[in-house]
Amino acid sequence: MSIGFACLTLGLYDYQFRTVMAKNANKETLYEVINHNLTILDKMIDYCAENKIYMYRISSDLIPFGSSPINQLPWESLFQEKFISIGKKIIENRIRVSLHPGQYTVLNSFKEDVVDRAILDLIYHNKILDLLKIDSTHKIILHIGGAYQNKQAAIQNFENNYKRLNPDIQSRLVIENDDKIYTIEEVLQIGEKCQIPVVYDNLHNQINPSFPLQSDKEWIERCARTWKPKDGKQKTHYSQQAKGKKSGSHSFTIDIETFLQYYRSTNSHHQFDIMLEVKDKNLSAIKCNQAVFDYFSITDLEKEWAKYKYLVLERSPNIYQAIRLLLQSKKEYPVVAFYSLLEEAFAVRLQTSVVCNSLEHVWGYFKDKATLTEKKKFFSMLEKYKTGIIKLQQIKRYLFRLATSYQITYLLQSYYFEEDFIN
Secondary structure (H helix, E strand, C coil): CCCCEEEECCCCCCCCCCCCCHHHHHHHHHHHHHHHHHHHHHHHHHHHCCCCCCCCCCCCCCCCCCCEEEEEEHHHCCCHHHHHHHHHHHHHHCCEECCCCCCCCCCCCCHHHHHHHHHHHHHHHHHHHHHCCCCCCCCCEEECCCCCCCCCHHHHHHHHHCCCHHHHHHHEEECCCCCCCHHHHHHHHHHHHCCCEEEHHHHHHHHHHCCCCHHHHHHHHHHHHCCCCCHHHCEEEEEEEECCCCCCEEECCCCHHHHHHHHHCCCCCCCCCEEECCCCCCCHHHHHHHHHHCCCCCHHHHHHHHHHHHHHCCCCCHHHHHHHHCCCCCCCCCCCHHHHEEEEHHHCCCCHHHHHHHHHHHHCCCCCCCCHHCCCCCCCCHHHCCCCCCCHHHHHHHHHHHHCCCCCHHCCCCCCHHHHHCC
């Protein structure tokens, strides 16, 4: 079994993909952006290998306008060697990658131009995997599409248009239940008829359930029968509902206790891969991997704690101390307790006095390096934050610039500057 994440990362310095607007999509700009994105993908594969994450979804935006005539750059040939190099890393590190076309790739539309664009988009996605020179166990995930006030006719449309696809694309394509239209039962019927592997999404099934109601384990086992040896290990999608958000919104992080209940209840005689769909991306992937697999140790928890510690300190000094005590014993591996305490800390609302204490603590990394002007600016910003004139993001951005300037690696490698953690 592998547990992975989708596309982007949190808390990693200089791991951002770039895009380009249509009006600026000339050959020079496209070359620059594609070269950058492939460099980031290369780094992302290294990151996954280093953190023992063996499943990763590549962003569909890897090549801007990859399936559009807007992109006139012969990117396949220009970057062929770079693709091959990345593909070798994927194979050597046993990382399974996938792609997931977006909502506008609709194969069952009744509009021919929409179907034509969908087919072009699937050709583009398949081309990426072909250029990486990886086999058909690396998949392209697709939703069925719309109902168009006649679901049976729309299903037939999907089946007819699926037959139009190149066999290479067919060999990679898998289909997934969604949270509004097509239930897992309906998708299974399509998959069984057309011999397409089916991906089970637990949250989509909670929101848009099939009748009769079955457990996650039962659906996963039924979906398993649609996967053939050439398809590789069965894939599933796992997510949790964000509290207080609209139905179907993914949670910021994976609650570790809830995930482990799911994992234990669904783990049967066969194993399957799990793609996490969650806002904190790689961080939840590390969390769930460390909680499930026995090749991690207390050292791995300590490495993660070094990245989280100041985020915890600015929320709860008590939890900060509790985690420090928890990790003191080098003979134990308290992974669930560790992540449960982290989750408890991130549920705490920021309080100005506590945040200011943590900011001064972090300032300790700069006090012997910063100029007098930089010191005055920091403490001026601190006073402005105390009185509500500026926001925490502004101070952290300033500290990030200083950390970059003075190469404070410990801070730059932490999650402290990730603005998604600011509540």
